[in-house]
Amino acid sequence: MSEANWYVVHTYSGYENKVKADIEKTIENRKLQDQILEVQVPLQDVVEVKNGAKKNVSKKMFPGYVLINMIMNDTTWYVVRNTRGVTGFVGPGSKPVPLTESEVRPLGIKEKEIEIDIEVGDNIKVISGAWEGTIAEVKEINQHKQSVVIDVEMFGRATAVEIGFLDILKL
Secondary structure, X not given: OOXXXXXXXXXXXXXXXXXXXXXXXXXXXXXXXXXXXXXXXXXXXXXXXXXXXXXXXXXXXXXXXXXXEEOOOHHHHHHHHOOOOEEEEOOOOOOOOOOXXXXXXXXXXXXXXXXXXXXXXXXXXXXXXXXXXXXXXXXXXXXXXXXXXXXXXXXXXXXXXXXXXXXEEEO
C-alpha cells in the first residue's frame, strides 16, 4: 500500500471551506477514511486594526488552495478532482506533486507524532537551531506541540525556551 502525502488542490477563490466540506462528506459517503486522511484550509491569526480597534481574526494562508493528506490512487484522484469548486491539483500537467516534509513543517501540520523517552528533570543537549550545543534540564514537555521547555541563560538570567523534539538529544 502506498504512503499518504500532502497534496495541494487549487479551488475557486472563496470556495475553500465549501470544497473541504464537500470532500469530507464524500469521504464519509464512500468510506474512504483510510485513503483520504485529512483535508485542511490553513489559517493564520492576524491582528486587524479597524476604526482604531485591534481585532484578532483568522485569515487563509493560501486563498484558493486546500491541503489534502491522502494516498494517491485513481479513486482518490477522481474524488478530489471531481469535487465542485476544485480546478485541479498543483503539479505539472495532470500529475499531482506531493509536498515535501520541509514544505509541510512551517504550515503547522504534523507529519508524524514523535515519541520520546524524556521526562521532566532529564538533561538534554540541543543538536540544532539557535541553541545548538546547549545542555539543559527539561522543565516541561508539550506532547501536542512536540516540544520541550528548557531554561537557558540569557542576559545573566534563566529564560524559558521551547525546543522541538527533533532538535534535542537525551543525555
